[in-house]
Amino acid sequence: MQSFNHLITTRPHQVRQVLISDLHLSPQEPALVQAFLALLDDCLALPALKRLFILGDWFEVWLGDDTYLSLLKEKRSEDEQIAHWLTPLIAKLKQLRINGCEILVMHGNRDFLLGQPFCNLFGGELISEPYTLPVGQQNYRLEHGDALCTDDKKYQFFRKIMRNRLTQWYLLNKSLEKRLAIADNMRQRSQQNNANKAAHIMDVNDKAVRQAIATSDALLHGHTHRPDIHQATDDKKRYVLGDWRLLDKDTRQPKVSAVIGAVTDDQRSNDSFSSNDLSSNDAKFGLFEFEFLIR
Template sequence: MRYLFLSDLHLEAERPDITRAFLRCLDERAPACAAVYILGDFFEAWLGDDDPNPLGDQVAAALARLADTGVEIYFMHGNRDFLLGKGFCNKARATLLPDPSRVTLNGEPVLLMHGDSLCVDDVAYMKMRRWLRNPVSVAVLNALPLSTRHRIGRKLRSESQTRTRMKASDITDVNQQAVEAVMRRHGVRTLIHGHTHRPAVHELQIEGKAAQRIVLGDWDRQGWVLEVDQDGYRLESFELNGNGT
């Protein structure tokens, strides 16, 4: 079977080129797959399923059409869209996965994550993440008026951009010990994640055996997908305008 993985599209109305590329990906790549996995930061910001969002409706409808053909759709929260809930997933006919999730691909156990929980050297971010991902905090945020959520969302995005510019690149990347620990804990030799915007395939050793960490790319200057089938793992980039790979 073939599986398709992507993350960090950061869909927003201001980048229609990314939306068009994603919809083209659904038309051209996804129909041949058993499942599509979207590993977080699908949207640049998601402030609740009750927030009127024409782009969200458009994308959900496209995913639902794909699901109607028999392709399974899976979604995992990222740090930008952790308020996305059952409302969107029902529209998109998608299944919400916990982070991390252990799945089986062509007989091999594989660990899926968004990736931000591996950036343990960024102490300030990890503290904020623990608060934002707490179910009580999520419930409180969802109960706030939309105008308040929009104001908080703008503030968090601005602060995040400022902090990222000021931090050393190794602080905002994953911690190798954290990677190895989570892979050992879940008994896998392949980890797939996004978040860091550093697409690559990293070879490593887990308990003396060859292993790999595959990092999905962000959709900005180009699109990125990971295709998995019986022949292995292929991390590919392509032009957003569809004129090349």
């Protein structure tokens, strides 16, 4: 697998779109937050970057936009806002948007309560799955990936309930403390259930994949934490993004590693490409390994 770090130093003008998934950010995992900030610095340095996709599970848990927006509405001290772990992320994302890069965010199974009001803070846009992304002469189907795990009947039933607008309205009208208690209970039950499930049950179902890819040329998703390139059918591929994980945490040089996607335009030079053209026939998609050393 190619190195993303090498890509941005050798071909920065050719990177047009970046796609990531399953960051599982939280204040309890500062290394992952640092790595995401580092990726955003890389994105800010890419002169031709026009889109950043976050395909679900951006956060380990999201209890509602008010968990952060309340800092602004209640006009708490500026120091408290600055100290919040989300504030640096929002600042860099906002600068990225000002630079002309769209930021497109998709729900995952852990952050399905994420709303447009939070995305408005940095000029982002919530997108629904599936989302069609033109790459060259092909159409890629983008989704988080949990809907493809149809062998897990219990989870699919749970997913259907949680994605219902009435259920979400009910949850968001609970106090933050009650939402936190509900989330903790759900997390414990999920861990217990997953411990007793066969590994293949929590992976995608082949039939579901073939149905999903039927009207597209390729499929791209995350969720399974099993990054790879699969031959979905005789002539179509399934690309799986990787989760962000801390490696070698007990060594002197721990690092965060992730498998991300990028759309590049290999045939255009910096002088000839059109900044508004995202559907060039020369565009190509690839998976890249992103690594960040923790300091």
